[in-house]
Amino acid sequence: MGTTRTTGTARATSTTRTLLGRRHAAAAALLCLTTLGSPPSAHAAPVPTVPAGGDAARRAAAADAGAEVAARRLARRPAGAGLAFGPCPAAEELPSPVRCATLRVPLDYARPDGPQIPLTVSRVPATGRGGAARQGALVYNPGGPGASGLFFPLVADLPEWERIGAAYDLVGYAPRGVAGPAPLSCEDPAAPAHAGPTPLPADPSPADKRARIAAARAYARGCAQRSGAALAYYSTPDNVRDLHVLRAALGEPKLTFMGASYGTYLGAVYATRHPGHVRRMVLDSAVNPDPRRIWYRNNLDQGAGFERRWRDFLTWAARHHAVYGLGTTPAAVRASYERVRDAVARAPAGGVVGTGELQSAYLRAAYYDEVWPERAAALSAFLAGDPGPLTEQARPDPASAAARENSRAVYTAVMCNDAPWPADWAVWDRDNTRLARRAPFETWANAFLNLPCAYWPVRERQQPVAVGARSAAVPGEQPAALPGTLVVAAERDGATPYPGALELQRRLGLRSSLVTEAGAGTHGVVGGRNACVDGHVERYLLTGATPGRRVTCAPHPEPAPVSLDDRAAGPGKVPAVPRALLPPVV
Template identity: 60%
Template structure:
């Protein structure tokens, strides 16, 4: 993405050069015929699902979920080109519409059907979503809609995918060099090759079927199983991408769609160049965070300028490299904790306080904040496996590490914070054993699709703002609502009343602004009132 409002000028100019990098890889030559055959398979699977419906009952692991929430399963083909072949089951969750006005309990609200949600990833579980109706910002929507979440294929309780033993997934403490040595690069290349082999060995021939097109097809089968003639859908982050694929494949099946934190659906961007752009955007958001810390130097003592805060951070990295905090937190864990703050600014106070305490001699807040949660290893490994499989399967990637090395060495000169970690996350795609697809050209013409709502924060790092602009251009009749000068990744139902007003007007009444609309940013987080307070909240 090259929006001047989002990125430093040097980074923007650099990405203009990087956009010419060869994508490499070999797309599936039979993509056109494969899509057509799969389309027939979707019709068959949807018809069966409509007839079978979903038998809802208690949810697995119900002790962790709301008593009002129920779960069931939907059967889909592993391969839509062979709808009578191997099947997998997707686990679906639901809380029924309350049909009660939250402001007047005596007033009944008409039910408008099911609102299906995907939180993105790829690899994130949507099962907990229906519980969001308990929050004040969602009560009006939960009154009118059955709130429906699900685990996409490969995730959680839906034919889970794995690429390595979960107990080996967390490696802590770990380094996170911003300018890695040649020896370190060789180590990571070997690890990426091993991970790709592990995915193939564990999934076998099924591996190629974990992709975004199948996620979009699965969504249509879920729609049919719910008894919905048309789909009302909200996707966040990656969920906007396969939501856009759905809109392109099944425009007549769309009732309303919300794209929150839209990613760039341009086939030339999916996924290698999107990741380059993301690294630049995280650098800008990292600067935003450091400037906020500097404005509160009286609280944290990390420096009165962004540059001085960076020196404090680098001092902590060096100290953790020499002696990991609690034996668990090295530079990699520190970087991971601060990367989360690039997604959500409500993480800023706890991260700033933990860094401040560590540099003043108290490592405990940082250990509590950044140590790997070993009990979550299986869930984290599963999410990473699905993320890798979907992104590697979706599109061509460079197969020569020299391309990655060239592009990211250049990029790290202006955007060192996230660049190389992004490489190591995605590098298995260079050695991927399954066929790569040619991405679908997301595009709808006038009258093909009902009006849709796109929500975007102007300084979103994980889904840079140019992606929302591109989505808006490609989905004719869509309306873009921007939260200005904000970087929260996903803004629906958050603290911004202006954004929520547009969301409610659309979902409840079908109303959209005539043109693009903008909302003022939500308030910045406030620093901890006294030392220890933010860290205590993070541990609770």
């Protein structure tokens, strides 16, 4: 986040950016594909019910007590007797100096000595460059839920993070159920229930909706069958308990945390439940934490947010009609996209890209403006008779099938366990039909992604935490004021619309600050795109100083139009940091 650049680190920096870029591109692509939903099942069986273990409030209190016991046990260990860091699992492809450790936590914190599950933790120690004093560990969660943060310590090699990496151990982790030795699963990725491109009608018919209901029931049933009673223990409260134990395992009396997207909700719930254990907290691209919006209404809010951001892409492409030839107005560019959609519905591009794959690929344009040039160029090439670029950008990667399935399983479990959802399809149909009239781009894809929550087999759902309420603190902890926190948001973010940042800041109190990137909409603001934003974040993490109640930064520049021929002449810039990776997150 600083501006210092040295030629001595240029080669390492290039390698790191390449690794991060590959992680970002692969993860974003595979996770966008989760919007397609499961294929319909030909045989609809009753969904088995998974008990959550008795009275919900009593179980939650026991789980909180169990987490406190686990954290205190770790805190009493001698220095150096905590996590044993060594080489990282080969599957993670994390180069030296990143080291990894395994943290075992209770599956059910109400039974702290019961079955355990492993969490993989990654770390690069503080470098101390420039004589910087070590300030502890900075723990990162990239959101999702369902995304892994194990890549995070790689940013230590980037100039933008040099001063932060000098003062902090950079720590990432894979949350419970994400990858590693105990991945959550709802269906067998090696035996897909369908082959070929996935259809996703722009305006689903009654028959399409019936098929999606059957698919949602089948997916929920698969989660119960493959996970059993463990399914109930993938939730935000359990993720918060894991974070509390991880803090203690790292030897930190107080948590310094950076969360993106869903990670902001995780951080906000942690701050509410454990205010006395918070040191500093950066919350980037904020989820609206209002309990009335967790999670059904937050997902409806995304429809309008993504429509606005989709129009930003169409407007940009129209301004560059001379390069792409897609039309001189947003409406004309939209018509060009619809011609492509109609064409792949009739004959999938390359035999593998149908309307579902197309939707997933172009949803990324509503998340990250860095992909606008290649997405516009792919539409242009397709309409000129060359489907190759579109096929390359939108085709599913068979090698990532297991990761996609795992990410969707964790996402679904946390979303569905966290709060009650409407159980009546008529409610979903009414709300999404109304929304799709004004926001057609992403509404139905998002609805079908989340529809398993209508048929979720866990009997006892969590009740959303009232973020910011003192009454929501864990019983038994000494009352403590929450220190100053830093919320960061892009004004036109579609995945986590801006009103959510305002609500989060309001709930975190008068000591919280909000840094807004005005006029921009890339999801995930921190990390090398906007020097103004990064300066505020760096200053806060290094000194604890917040920049004032609300400050505004000018937007980062929009991408320059680049044709496919131009891009072939050399590699494009790799994004500095993978952003929150799992759409739709809320």
